[in-house]
Every structure is written in structure tokens, then in C-alpha cells.
Amino acid sequence: MTSPTPCCPEYAAVTRRGLFRGVALAGVTTVVGSAVVTTSPAQALAxxxxxxxxxxxxxxxDGLSLVVPYTDPVYYAARPKIAIPADRLLARNGTFGLHPRLSALVPLWTAGKVAAIHATGLPVANRSHFAAMEAVEDANPGSTTRQGWLNRLIGTDASRSPLEGFHLGRSVVPTSLYGPQPVMAADRPDGLSIPAGDQRGRTRSLHTLWDSDRSPLGRGMRSAFEAVNGFGPVQAAADRTSSYAATDLGKALAQVARVVRGDVGTEVITVDQGEWDHHNGLGTLEWGSMRDNAQELATAVAAFFGDLGPHTGKVTMVVLSEFGRRVQENANFGLDHGHGNVMLAIGAGVKGGYYASWPGLTNTSDADLGVTTDYRNVLADVVQSRFGASIPRVFPGLKRKRVGFMQGV
Structure with missing residues (x-):
């Protein structure tokens, strides 16, 4: 069977790659080729x-399908058609097990490089896709300042280079990267260029036109020149897309790996996988969107870490979603909008395994997985372990509670 298209009208703008078409980008931006650079002066990076x-x-x-609480009896009672049999789960620990289609992650799991943190989410339920995405990525509840948590993270040092933050996708940065710190977005690293033709002459003309312009647009153009010049080693890095599965996420992560291997000072990179809105057609192990999405996710992530070579030891990946799904299945082999969810942390600094203050499940039509861990505390563990950044600056107002899945935290 094949699963139908997502039924949420607000979600119709999100494609297979999860790339936004209808989200407004506030502020002045500069477009170079198919890339976008937010305005600000720039400088080279180490x-x-x-x-x-x-x-x-x-x-x-649906985190309850990706990381299954198979010893909670409500899970099977609430999902008589779509529950995953316990004996098919991977990496079981007596409480949780991984979806069988995540098998490509098992070597990383066995090596202690994958942590699954369950019952995480926004402190207050928000079942609107875009409103929840905005809240998760802003990570500053109650604030009217439009700046994402990743922009605050890279804005904690003195650099003003657009090379520090990169979104692999169409030329709109997600809320997490938006803010005063300049960042870039492009479909692929090769898209960041001066249009073909007499590039030397065009570059000279552009500098003549913009170098003395002190307006926001002029500053943005100079940042764009900096990005084009600085991204050369990334564009020279081998494109190993052929070593990935031929999926949208595989192709995207192949380009992310080029950015990492280019080693131009990029510290944060965002990328999306779309079509997780499983109101219907989530399916079983024999058919449906969940098994296909889970396999695409696992194979792409495994290939990505295998592609990093000597850079593997400095890369940490966080996998998250805007909210989870209801505990109880619906009549369409799917699940409606919920609250709590699972997050994954993979790679450098991770202490692998399952982490959860498990609230237990309830079998009613409106029951959600409860949130016992504020998702910002998961992100804060990563930020503190890998960057040593100020947690109050990156996550204002957070009631800090260490989760413990990162080394040194």
C-alpha cells in the first residue's frame, strides 16, 4: 500500500525534503546564485x-513508533493495528526498542554513539505544525525578539562570518538560524557562486558597486562575497552522493558532509526530512510511510557518519521533530497530533543508550505521551558539552536540568 499525502492544510507547503516554500523571512537578505546570506559584516574563520x-x-x-516502549502494556492496547511486535524491535533494553527499519543505526548504537531521549517536548502542548516549529526553533518562550537558538549559539563569539551557520535547503533559513548573526542557505554548496560568465569581471564590478555602500544591503553584499570566497574548500571537497541511498535525505546529507569536510569554520548546519505527518497511512511493518521514512532516516544518517572520515570525532547530530503523535491510533492506520516525543543524539560526545523519565501511557482518544523532559535541556546538554556556550544566553529562562547523555555534562 502507499500512503496518501498529508492532510493538514498548513503542512501542504512542506515537501519530501521538508523544505519551506511559504515561510516569510524577515529582514534584509542577499541572494548569490541559489544561496542566501543574511546581512552583516563578515570575516574569515578558523x-x-x-x-x-x-x-x-x-x-x-511519531516517537512511539521510532523508539517503542514495548513493556508499557498501553502501547499495544492503544494500537491494535499499527503496534510493532516486541520480538521485531532492535536494541531492546527491557523498556524500549528501536523500530526494525532503523537497523542501519545499530552499528553506531552498539558503539555507544546513539542516545534516544524519550518523553521530550515543549513545556506546553502546541499542535499547530508551523507554530510549534517556530516555538521549538526560537526556544525563547514569551520573547518578541526574532532570533533562533542556533543563531544565539554562534553569536556568542566575536565572529560575524556567514560561514558559521549553514542551512542545506532552499534559500530560506529556518527559525533556529534566523537572527542578527549572518548565516547561509543553499540547495547545495555548488549553488554558492557568482553566476557563470566573466566571473572575474563581474566580481570586480560588484565590489565597485557595493564596497563603499554602508546600507544594510551593501553590508549584505559584502557578506555574500565573503561567503563565496570562503566556501571554496567546501566546493572542492569530493561529492560522494553515490555512496548514499538515492533518497532526498541521503542526497542532502551528502552535501552536509561536504560542508564538514571542507572545514571552513562552519559550526552549525541544519537539514530537514519531510513527510512525517502521519494522520493516515503510517502503516505496519509490511506497508506504510513509517517504515519507509525510518529506513530513509537510518540509512542516510549511517552513510553520513561513514562519510566524515577524520572529521567524525567533532560532529554531533541532533534529530528532533516539532511534536509527537497521540497514543491511540485512528481509523486510518495513522495517528493525530500529540505532544511528547523522542529525540536522538548521535556522534561526538554522546553516551549512548536510552534516557527517559517515563510517564506511562494512557489509552484514551485524546491521550498524548506526556513531556517529562523539556527539549531545551536536551539541546543544552549538547551545547554545553560540545561548545561550552552560555546556556542562559542560548536558552533564556530555561530551568536547567541535565539529562546526562553527553560527556562532561
Whole structure:
């Protein structure tokens, strides 16, 4: 069977790659080729000591299918058609097990490089896709300042280079990267260029036109020139897309790996996987969207870490979604919008295994997985371990509670 298209009208703008078409980008931007650079003066960077890749599962992935609480009897009672049999789960620990289609992650799991943190989410339920995405990525509840948590993270040092933050996708940065710190977005690294033709002459003309312009647009153009010049080593890095599965996420992560291997000082990278809005057609192990999405996720992530070579030791990936799904299945082999969810942390600095203050499940039509861990505390563990950044600055107002899945935290 094949699963139908997502039924949420607000979600119709999110494609297979999870790339936004209808989100407004506030502020002045400068477009170079198919890339976009937010305005601000720029400077060259040293290679990054740590790199954070944030992979967003757009559409609200069902964490109870990805990481199954198979010893909670409500799970099977609430999902008589779509529950995953306990004997098919991977890496069981007496409480949780991984979806069988995540098998490509098992070597990383066995090596202690994958942590699954369950019952995480926003402190207050928000079942609107875009409102929840905005809240998760802003990570500053109650604030009217439009600045994402990743922009605050890279804005904690003195650099003003657009090379520090990169979104692999169409030329609109996600809320997490938006803010005063300049960042870039492009479909692929090769898209960041001066249009073909007499590039030397065009570059000279552009500098003549913009170098003395002190307006926001002029500053943005100079940042764009900096990005084009500085991104050369990334564009020279081998494109190993052929070593990935031929999926949208595989192709995207192949380009993310080029950015990492280019080693131009990029510290944070965002990328999306779409079509997780499983109101219907989530399916079983024999058919449906969940098994296909889970396999695409696992194979792409495994290939990505295998592609990093000597840079593997500095890259940490966080996988998250805007909210989870209801506990109880619906009549369409799917699940409606919920609250709590699972997050994954993979790679450098991770102490692998399952982490959860498990609230237990309830079998009613409106029951959600409860949130016992504020998702910002998961992100804060990563930020503190890998960057040593100020947690109050990156996550204002957070009631800090260490989760413990990162080394040194």
C-alpha cells in the first residue's frame, strides 16, 4: 500500500525534503546564485572544533513508533493495528526498542554513539505544525525578539562570518538560524557562486558597486562575497552522493558532509526530512510511510557518519521533530497530533543508550505521551558539552536540568 499525502492544510507547503516554500523571512537578505546570506559584516574563520548538525523531522514524527516502549502494556492496547511486535524491535533494553527499519543505526548504537531521549517536548502542548516549529526553533518562550537558538549559539563569539551557520535547503533559513548573526542557505554548496560568465569581471564590478555602500544591503553584499570566497574548500571537497541511498535525505546529507569536510569554520548546519505527518497511512511493518521514512532516516544518517572520515570525532547530530503523535491510533492506520516525543543524539560526545523519565501511557482518544523532559535541556546538554556556550544566553529562562547523555555534562 502507499500512503496518501498529508492532510493538514498548513503542512501542504512542506515537501519530501521538508523544505519551506511559504515561510516569510524577515529582514534584509542577499541572494548569490541559489544561496542566501543574511546581512552583516563578515570575516574569515578558523576550522571549527565542534560541528552540530540539527536534523528536523518535519511533520511531527511519531516517537512511539521510532523508539517503542514495548513493556508499557498501553502501547499495544492503544494500537491494535499499527503496534510493532516486541520480538521485531532492535536494541531492546527491557523498556524500549528501536523500530526494525532503523537497523542501519545499530552499528553506531552498539558503539555507544546513539542516545534516544524519550518523553521530550515543549513545556506546553502546541499542535499547530508551523507554530510549534517556530516555538521549538526560537526556544525563547514569551520573547518578541526574532532570533533562533542556533543563531544565539554562534553569536556568542566575536565572529560575524556567514560561514558559521549553514542551512542545506532552499534559500530560506529556518527559525533556529534566523537572527542578527549572518548565516547561509543553499540547495547545495555548488549553488554558492557568482553566476557563470566573466566571473572575474563581474566580481570586480560588484565590489565597485557595493564596497563603499554602508546600507544594510551593501553590508549584505559584502557578506555574500565573503561567503563565496570562503566556501571554496567546501566546493572542492569530493561529492560522494553515490555512496548514499538515492533518497532526498541521503542526497542532502551528502552535501552536509561536504560542508564538514571542507572545514571552513562552519559550526552549525541544519537539514530537514519531510513527510512525517502521519494522520493516515503510517502503516505496519509490511506497508506504510513509517517504515519507509525510518529506513530513509537510518540509512542516510549511517552513510553520513561513514562519510566524515577524520572529521567524525567533532560532529554531533541532533534529530528532533516539532511534536509527537497521540497514543491511540485512528481509523486510518495513522495517528493525530500529540505532544511528547523522542529525540536522538548521535556522534561526538554522546553516551549512548536510552534516557527517559517515563510517564506511562494512557489509552484514551485524546491521550498524548506526556513531556517529562523539556527539549531545551536536551539541546543544552549538547551545547554545553560540545561548545561550552552560555546556556542562559542560548536558552533564556530555561530551568536547567541535565539529562546526562553527553560527556562532561
Amino acid at each position: 576550522p571549527a572544533r565542534s560541528v552540530l548538525v540539527v536534523l528536523s523531522l518535519r511533520g511531527a514524527a
